[in-house]
Amino acid sequence: MASKVELVVEVKSPADKLWAALRDSTELFPKIFPEQYKSIETVEGDGKSAGTVRLLKYTEAVPMLTFAKEKLETADDENKVVSYSVVDGELADFYKNFKITLKVTPAKAEGEGGAVVSWAMEFDKANDQVPDPDVIKETATKTFHDLDDYLLKN
Template sequence: MAKTGKLNAEIKVKSDADNFWKAILDSANIFPKACSDIYKAIEVVEGNGRSVGSVRVVHFTEGSAGVKLVKEKIEEVDEAKKKVAYRMIDGDMTQYFKSFKSSVEVIPDGEGSLVKWFCEFEKASEEVPGPEMTRDLVAKNFKQIDDFLLKA
């Protein structure tokens, strides 16, 4: 298996694109509430947590497969496309990946939205499994956020 790769996921949600996009941008507040089984807290340590250059520290719950903390930096925010891109800069995932970049895009889709997640990665070694588990966690995360928003 290659040390570098790309992975994506498309998740259909019932929330409209504007509301889901606002939740993505407000992840430091929304994610720990909507997905308390995944996130303990998301701490903004630089910037406002919503703009390019912002740095967030994501604290995961105990059941997160050896990853307790990830530090990420926002590299792109495109309000018109409802797209945000970020890069892992520190934390437990660095033992598995030399680089890990992700993006999330929220696209209006009929009654709800289509949420596209994409990542590019370089594994620390050939033995490291790919990030399929991360993709599955992202899909679960987006469904929980959708449920949370629909109940609000």
């Protein structure tokens, strides 16, 4: 049975700027987060549209993961929605299905700028011994805040 974990993160960066940075994560994330990513490369597709496959290589600082291969399922720039499924790597061993969906919307208060990131993780554990992926939720929260800090300075 599929489980779902959701989180909402408010940031100060404008929605368009945050979305552009998230869509450019292949190039940007290894530069901004060298403690997490050795590299991120596009191995199939154009890097931006549905069907694209990326290979993420993690540093030793990331527990239990060395790499993940993810397939872009949805890429909707107009509505600022992206979703991807993990198709290879340790996460694929721990979870039969593992999908992340992300949506960026402008903050509700007019004239204040800022954005809201709605993030959802759906997964099916391979077996009962596999822990819930809480560390991934915590990492996502930290990543959105750290990305926001980076964008506000650059």
